[in-house]
Amino acid sequence: MSDRASLAERAADQLDERLGLAGGLRRQLNKVFPDHWSFMMGEIALYSFIILLLTGTYLSFFFDASMGEVRYDGSYTPLHNVEMSRAYASTLKISFDVRGGLVIRQIHHWAALLFLAAMTIHMLRMFFTGAFRKPREINWLIGITLITMGLLEGFAGYSLPDDLLSGTGLRIASAIMLSIPVIGTWLYFLVFGGDFPGTEIVGRLYILHVLLVPGIILVLIAVHLALVVMQKHTQFPGPGRTENNVVGERIYPIYGAKAGGFFMLVFAVMALLGGIFQINPVWLYGPYNPAQVSAGSQPDWYIGFLEGSSRIFPSWEIHLWQHTLPPLFWPTVVLPGIMFTLAALYPFIEARLTRDRALHNLLQRPRDVPVRTSLGAMALSFYLVLWLSGGNDIIAAKFDISLNATTWVGRIGVIVVPPLAYLMTYRICLGLQQHDREVLEHGVETGIIKRLPSGEYVEVHQPLGPVDEHGHGVLEYAGAAVPKKMNRLASAGRRVHGFFAPVEEPAPVEEPVMDEELERRELAGRPSDPNA
Amino acid sequence: MTDPPPSAKTPSRLARLRRRLSGAAALGAVLIVVGVGYTAAASAGTPGGARAATQPQDSVEVRKGRHLYEEGCITCHGMILQGVQNRGPSLIGVGQAAVYFQVITGRMPVARQEAQASRKQPKYTPEEVDQIAAYVQSVGGGPVIPGGNLRDGDLAEGGELFRINCASCHNFAGRGGALSAGKRAPELTPATDKELYGAMLSGPQNMPVFGENQITPEQKRAIINYVQTLKQTKDPGGSGIGRLGPVPEGLVIWIVGIGALILTILWIGAKS
């Protein structure tokens, strides 16, 4: 053994004498993870959070979370001598007067957008495959909480530079607080330390953004992952897969290598975006001034649905006795409250409605649960109409549509589109289910056309398993994907090679065995059969 | 000497001539009266009693402008620039600034009546534009775009003025924005210094009019400096993706970011 090996051995020995963790380590290294591609979306969220922590720490060394006024004297000439807060000035400093500061700042902001996007598609995957069912409801609740925390964190983060765009958003947030009945004005004065904007809010958002909320998110992520490790990951039905096992690869080294590689690739995509696409150019927006606003003011994408709901909600103000219930209350406080509550409670609602109290470790294909899938499509289409309405003025300007018309499209669409989405999705699910069973019964289409003696043309079908006396397959649908093409046959459980298209290995060519005597006779033109 | 009494049947040659002459004189008098009266009445219809017809001492510019006007503008804006109901507004008092802006950007002549006239390929050459503008200016007066460098104003002050007066319609980087019911505050990207000045000064269509006492000439130059500088400077953070704010950023993260990562996980992970 080399010296190096014995050094590692000795180090491990020393640690083990103190900690006694050898068995625990082996247990973790041997854990099996299924490696379906859709299981990696949560990882995107995790890795983007780590990137946020790293880049955010860097930024925190330069950012000054103060609303004290200062006259700009940095490199960006078009803002020379303009009065602005220190928060804004320090953001300009990071962007123009710190070498490499802008790329780190941009990676941070892109990673924030990705964090929310990844959590969203992860949540959708959970929803559509039924991974939230017992025993994983707690993780679902933690996930919804993480998304809420992510929204808050993102909002706080992009409001820190105190630029014109985010300051406008903060103004709207203050109006949302004001719109709450009874406690609204108290909440408003509490948060801002007085009337808007006051001198406190950026500092308070800063502590929220760098300490409180990341702390909560970290703890929640830790519990979230611990639960996954404890309860083990779910898996799709397939050969050898049951409710009582997990089929996949062990973490060390294969799954770990892929996961580590994926982390690097997520970081690479963030670095690329941070370099080649400009994001949040606060120097173009200018410092926040309550008398100024830009056309086309929107929040970051993940708040867009609230922007849309505010735009399309009618001007229904309610007057009760001597008090006012402003119209802003319903689309910005009540609506998201209902949306998130419904989302959080969904596992329990579905369990109650389906009377399902069993433990589930096998996932469901979306088509096999058409009601849930259609409800999900309905919710998604509702969200999308709101989201698009949030950008309706940019859509109107770029596509030359009347702004008032886009508002009406949003108002009507938000009511009409979701039920249509439900109906369409439901029919599509049923159709897919029927096709699965049809292939199971009649086999895979080979594309080979055969002519029967009666003159009829038929397509030859390859059965998937044993057939009964009528030629119909007897295999039952088991929840796994049914092979529908010839090149997928006997590939259930085996990976298909090739990325953009499946790489099929050519069938082996049989070398014909030639008889030399036969060959000579044929070449001489004599009959092949010497006995003929 | 006694003249023979004129015959009742055959008037003398002289008498016929006299009658003809007096008839012609009467006709001429009536014509002159009617003509002057009509001219007086017509010119009384224009404010200030300005003469619609060009004066003999008008420059060549103005005359040429008048010809061009009568060819291409008169149908909607009227013979004496008074405007035509439901077709075109009066051009009295709009000035060279308005005409220059509208015609050089191709907005006028307008293709059809719609919510807003859009910039398009101009119908007239710059010389012709100046001529039409000179003619309209000569008829009704109005604001004039000054000459000289229209960009030498304070850059930072221009930014502040831009943000409080212009960004709310035209967007923080001059990329345009929606107005109500199909109207638009256009992108400032194709605009020249003179066009920007002319628009501020004349307040085309629904744009407010920024007179020289409200935004002084120095301030206008500052704004123009800011807008044109912004156009020329490249984005330091990479592609500006339209300089429209978070909407294109959201599209990029979903299409490029999530798109690339979905492709990546399809590559790394197994299919079912």
Place this chain on the structure above:
Amino acid sequence: MSEREGSQREREMSEREGSHGSHPAPIERQLDRMTPAEAMRAGAELDGVHIVHKRERFPVPGTKAERRAERAVALCFVLTFVAVVAFTVIFIAAPWHYSLTDNSYTWFTPLLGLTMALALAGIGVGAVLWAKWLMPEEEAVQDRHDGRSPEVDRQTTVATLVDGWNDTGLARRSVLKRAFGLGVGALGALAIVPLGGFIKKPKDELVSTPWKAGLRLVDMGGRPIRPGDMMPGSLATVFPGVPGGLKAPDAPTMLIRLRPGQTVQPRPGQEDYGWEDYVAFSKICTHAGCPVSLYEQQTGRILCPCHQSQFDVTLDAKPVFGPASRSLPALAITVDADGYFVAKGDYREPIGPSFWERP
């Protein structure tokens, strides 16, 4: 024996015993005789992990295909190295300072991002290819142990909790229990009460602005405005002419000069608020507080860019479209002795978004 022979043998072993058979825990002297691969399998069995299928990608070592795969993976890591060198060179040497005239500094951030991305992608792609092309193909099955804890654990845990509770004596010591509850509850309040420092009583700031009678309307530069400074069909943002007036967030006001022919139907009691063809409205939108700003001089609509509320100036800034529900408050203006615009008083209603206490 060699690694490969050993793994061959243990494959045979697992085939003979079946992948889901339970194995007795190997005792230490058995482990001494096992190859690392065999010991690994034994350890995995201890963790309920059965390695069903494990196959080298290249069973025959040293083939051209294997060398090609190894070279490809190695190349990825080398790419990282090259990219980091490039990143460092660019970081140190490339121009990055802002310049009004020379745009070359704008390449700095994109190049940094690109080289960083290549460096990271090198490791990423390399690691994934390593796993896919060079590491063995493996399929493992792990047993789940879901559901309820074993009955023994459940009962003993419950018993422990109950016994401990009995030890505290709270069950029968009601005086203690009540006092304890009182104390602990109070402790919770102790954590909350200091937060009262955050609370501020909502005061007149919500219902009043710095505008007062006699204050001049000044523009962004502090200049007072005369009638005639503005053309018909124009909009100016004005502030109260007091120290701090330019910064007061609820004070920005729109001074609008109407076009000839445009008239305002004033609200009852506000007939004398305008001055000739000038009217003044609060710039703070009554929906969510953005500055309303977009004035369409021909249609007389004031559009707010945040949520597209539209106010009609001829109807005294009444909302005619969008989510806003209240007219923009009007500021009564007149002209003072020196010929400058002045306010006649504060807004007579709270400006900006509505709130509960607003009648």
